[in-house]
Amino acid sequence: KNEVEQSPQNLTAQEGEFITINCSYSVGISALHWLQQHPGGGIVSLFMLSSGKKKHGRLIATINIQEKHSSLHITASHPRDSAVYICAVLYNTDKLIFGTGTRLQVFP
Amino acid sequence: NAGVTQTPKFRILKIGQSMTLQCTQDMNHNYMYWYRQDPGMGLKLIYYSVGAGITDKGEVPNGYNVSRSTTEDFPLRLELAAPSQTSVYFCASSYVQGLFPSTDTQYFGPGTRLTVL
16 A cells, blocks of 8 residues: 555546645655646646645645645646646655656646 | 756666766755656655765665765766666755755756666
């Protein structure tokens, strides 16, 4: 069993829809990252959070440490949001454990 | 700033050949990382470095070597290429202060797609 599980694996949406991507982990962590991998392969860090909620533009990330769960929300989705979204957790050491990603496609 | 740059972008190797994947960052970051990404799998850490002259193994170091002679450069060496090393390789860097590394944002390079035949 992977230490970091993401759901769904694939997600399609119409432009304007509210999107939720989930991340569950099985180990105690000190931080969680959300990353975006563009269709061309480049990876960009979106959020790092250790508690509560963070917002950046149309993106909102939440984490519940007790339930070992995090969500990434995209409001008013747009085709340019189409990408793979990756959850990664840090536990015990200074190395990240990555989920396998959620592939999002937003259609006009 | 160019950020994190990687060369080459693509490479095809024959079994047993050697090559070096180059990674350079111009952000004066102290930490640098090498990851590999296989289809359908999460990124796996190969090696990392906390500063010039200091490197350590990650989750999947076998078949690879690294060095960190300067703050800017962190090359990854494949000595005897094997088909199992076919993957996309990402270099990343971060500036770490304080007691908890990797709570800071990691900046990724564009990746190197390597095929071993």
